[in-house]
Amino acid sequence: MTDYSKFSNPFDFANPVSDSALFIGREKEMEEIKYYLDQASKAPRPINIAIIGPRASGKTSLLNMCEIEATKREFCTVRVDLDEDDVKTQMGFFFKIFDGIFSSVCETGAYGGKEGKTYDTYLDIVNTYTIPDEKTFCPLLFPLQYARVMGSEKYSAPLSDHNFKKDLVKIRSEVNRPIIVLFDEGNILTKSRVHLEKLRNIFMNIPGYMLVITGTTELFPLIDEIFSPIVRQFKRIIVGGFKDNKETEECIKKPLKTIGIEPSDIFDFKTFKDVMEIHDLSGGRPYEIQLICHKLFQRVQTKRAKKMKLDLNILEDVRKELEISQSIIARPILIKIRNLTKSQLSALGTLCHCDGKASFDQIWAIEYILNDERAWKKDILSKELQFFINENIIEIKEGMLKFCGDDFDKIYTKYFSREQRVPLIFSESPPIVFWQTKLTSLLERFKGLEGFPGYVTSRSDFSFDNIISKMKHITTGQDMLDGDVLVEEPFMLVLDLYFLMLDYSDSKSIPIIRIHLDLPWLTVQSFFYLKDPKDTDSFKSCLSIFQDSRKRANEVGGDLIAEFEEIEVVPMEVLAQMVEHSDNEVLRKLIADRHANQMAVEYIENYNVERALLHANLACRYYQDIEGFGCNNIGYLFMAQGDLDKAKTLLERAVFCYEGSPGLPNYNLGILEAKAGNLNNALEKINLCIKQSDVLPKAMRICGCLIVPKIVDKKLNFNEIRDADLLEVAIEAKNNIESLLNN
Numbered sequence: 001m002t003d004y005s006k007f008s009n010p011f012d013f014a015n016p017v018s019d020s021a022l023f024i025g026r027e028k029e030m031e032e033i034k035y036y037l038d039q040a041s042k043a044p045r046p047i048n049i050a051i052i053g054p055r056a057s058g059k060t061s062l063l064n065m066c067e068i069e070a071t072k073r074e075f076c077t078v079r080v081d082l083d084e085d086d087v088k089t090q091m092g093f094f095f096k097i098f099d100g101i102f103s104s105v106c107e108t109g110a111y112g113g114k115e116g117k118t119y120d121t122y123l124d125i126v127n128t129y130t131i132p133d134e135k136t137f138c139p140l141l142f143p144l145q146y147a148r149v150m151g152s153e154k155y156s157a158p159l160s161d162h163n164f165k166k167d168l169v170k171i172r173s174e175v176n177r178p179i180i181v182l183f184d185e186g187n188i189l190t191k192s193r194v195h196l197e198k199l200r201n202i203f204m205n206i207p208g209y210m211l212v213i214t215g216t217t218e219l220f221p222l223i224d225e226i227f228s229p230i231v232r233q234f235k236r237i238i239v240g241g242f243k244d245n246k247e248t249e250e251c252i253k254k255p256l257k258t259i260g261i262e263p264s265d266i267f268d269f270k271t272f273k274d275v276m277e278i279h280d281l282s283g284g285r286p287y288e289i290q291l292i293c294h295k296l297f298q299r300v301q302t303k304r305a306k307k308m309k310l311d312l313n314i315l316e317d318v319r320k321e322l323e324i325s326q327s328i329i330a331r332p333i334l335i336k337i338r339n340l341t342k343s344q345l346s347a348l349g350t351l352c353h354c355d356g357k358a359s360f361d362q363i364w365a366i367e368y369i370l371n372d373e374r375a376w377k378k379d380i381l382s383k384e385l386q387f388f389i390n391e392n393i394i395e396i397k398e399g400m401l402k403f404c405g406d407d408f409d410k411i412y413t414k415y416f417s418r419e420q421r422v423p424l425i426f427s428e429s430p431p432i433v434f435w436q437t438k439l440t441s442l443l444e445r446f447k448g449l450e451g452f453p454g455y456v457t458s459r460s461d462f463s464f465d466n467i468i469s470k471m472k473h474i475t476t477g478q479d480m481l482d483g484d485v486l487v488e489e490p491f492m493l494v495l496d497l498y499f500l501m502l503d504y505s506d507s508k509s510i511p512i513i514r515i516h517l518d519l520p521w522l523t524v525q526s527f528f529y530l531k532d533p534k535d536t537d538s539f540k541s542c543l544s545i546f547q548d549s550r551k552r553a554n555e556v557g558g559d560l561i562a563e564f565e566e567i568e569v570v571p572m573e574v575l576a577q578m579v580e581h582s583d584n585e586v587l588r589k590l591i592a593d594r595h596a597n598q599m600a601v602e603y604i605e606n607y608n609v610e611r612a613l614l615h616a617n618l619a620c621r622y623y624q625d626i627e628g629f630g631c632n633n634i635g636y637l638f639m640a641q642g643d644l645d646k647a648k649t650l651l652e653r654a655v656f657c658y659e660g661s662p663g664l665p666n667y668n669l670g671i672l673e674a675k676a677g678n679l680n681n682a683l684e685k686i687n688l689c690i691k692q693s694d695v696l697p698k699a700m701r702i703c704g705c706l707i708v709p710k711i712v713d714k715k716l717n718f719n720e721i722r723d724a725d726l727l728e729v730a731i732e733a734k735n736n737i738e739s740l741l742n743n
Contacts, residue, residue: 053239241284596630
């Protein structure tokens with residue numbers, strides 16, 4: 001049995017992600033960031049980015065990835081981590097920005113570099129507040145103003161906008177590349193409107209500079225007002241918890257892989273139940289996933305558990321960890337929470353599920369339509385609400401129910417409630433999310449169905465019928481290119497439907513249950529599909545549970561219609577041509593990326609080569625410029641199957657766009673050359689791999705599968721091995737090829 005106490009705990013809940021190899025999910029957000037970075041490298045006046053989300057939602061990690069992507073594009077990157085002192089004076093705030101910019105451009109070699117006379121003179125000026133008589137090496141004006149102000153102790157002196165702008169223009173001209181300034185903890189600026197106004201006035205009119213700022217929603221109204229309107233100069237990117245369970249699963253797997261542990265050895269991924277529990281408990285928030293898994297791994301290390309499995313003891317451990325980080329005594333609301341009964345905690349969870357986004361009547365209507373009064377009677381729930389208002393646990397703002405505590409209070413309350421076996425979440429989402437949660441829970445309780453049906457989506461802002469009618473149109477044999485079928489929003493629905501068609505390619509139709517809810521304040525369609533086509537009759541019988549729901553919907557002034565329908569499956573080749581010829585490049589890339597990911601799952605986890613090749617070929621067919629891990633993985637698969645020309649193109653591209661050290665694609669290129677009989681070229685690539693992977697920790701060198709050449713009957717024989725150390729395999733490959741060459 002593996003002794004896990006010898007490993008370091010890979011789940012770092014205390015720090016944001018700074019290694020792209022450990023960054024998980026956020027595909028849509030990263031797509032937008034990459035797009036605007038690409039635009040900034042071409043356009044004279046870039047679109048800036050505001051990364052907005054609640055605390056501990058992963059904003060700083062996304063900012064770190066933005067910095068990495070900007071560096072790849074040869075931006076000069078400037079990091080400004082704001083703190084309370086930065087907003088006390090204009091001079092202090094803008095010195096921090098200027099110092100970051102000037103130091104960063106000097107690191108690129110501009111102005112003679114950080115070892116040059118200009119930078120040395122700059123340090124003397126800003127550290128001693130003295131101005132040299134000889135100004136040959138003082139090409140900029142702001143350091144001189146800063147030294148005079150600080151030397152005279154007139155700290156409240158205003159910044160000279162004109163001189164600051166002139167300096168920025170000079171710096172940009174000297175470095176001759178775009179400059180990106182990344183601000184973390186932007187909420188500090190809510191304390192100084194003047195600083196934000198000056199930031200706007202200075203940077204909005206200077207070409208070659210791009211700003212990226214992180215903050216919570218509290219910052220955004222101020223930015224919106226000052227930048228008037230923000231949409232003109234800032235692209236807002238919203239960051240929340242992971243919405244997809246698969247992202248949570250990857251958040252558990254990746255850290256384990258980096259230290260050389262096979263995730264399935266220590267965590268049960270087969271049933272997906274444990275992943276779902278962590279996803280639901282954490283709300284998909286990366287910080288909380290890491291905190292939970294840190295405690296789970298710690299229990300395995302200390303031999304208090306054999307596997308990472310969520311139980312009441314873990315909830316207690318997490319709660320105690322939270323108590324260490326904050327003084328509970330100093331938080332009156334938590335003292336009140338700890339004294340609530342299980343029934344009161346349940347009421348709190350119902351009333352605050354859509355924290356700040358739903359009224360009592362809206363919450364009650366959804367609860368009543370789906371569950372009648374089995375859980376709550378309206379008058380009792382109303383009395384509980386009045387109790388919470390009196391205790392300052394809930395407040396009503398503009399008719400919406402809102403929990404009075406802050407983010408920490410919410411996290412603590414959630415874990416405390418789970419210890420009492422009461423599931424409670426604060427989703428801060430509109431009523432549609434409450435509807436989705438309650439509807440899914442209702443179907444889970446339906447006993448007539450073997451296994452739970454798959455969930456597609458609940459949406460109120462799209463035409464599902466329009467997409468389906470277009471798909472039916474092309475199955476009738478009419479011109480498939482008559483308009484772009486795959487142009488609808490939202491993209492995720494189109495992706496779900498596309499891959500459903502793929503999964504059902506051997507069937508004629510896909511069984512779907514559509515639930516349409518129409519209330520005065522909410523119109524929504526929800527879709528569930530059948531995972532097992534053999535159980536269609538039981539699936540249809542689900543409709544019976546909605547008969548009484550419709551009556552109750554009528555009582556609250558609305559209507560509910562549940563229908564069974566079968567979507568005709570579009571033939572695989574027709575579907576492929578539909579995607580291939582779509583004008584929607586973003587959607588084609590999203591589908592291609594998902595195919596690339598699925599290819600790796602099929603090949604590495606399911607050992608299904610035929611299915612893996614299907615995904616690989618479709619990915620390349622839809623989007624020829626696949627990057628990163630997908631590029632390397634598909635190239636590897638083609639090489640393993642003997643298609644060396646296709647593989648070479650992909651692997652050569654992977655060397656330049658691989659997220660991390662290019663040692664792996666270089667090794668694969670070496671094996672490709674060896675397979676082609678070019679042993680000297682193979683050695684060159686493998687030696688390069690050894691050099692690049694030798695600096696990596698062992699955990700970062702573990703690969704799902706590698707091909708290693710061995711000498712059999714004075715010829716190279718190529719064997720595939722799993723969970724291999726890249727450096728060790730590369731050294732073995734080098735020795736074998738050299739031995740063959742020497743003999």
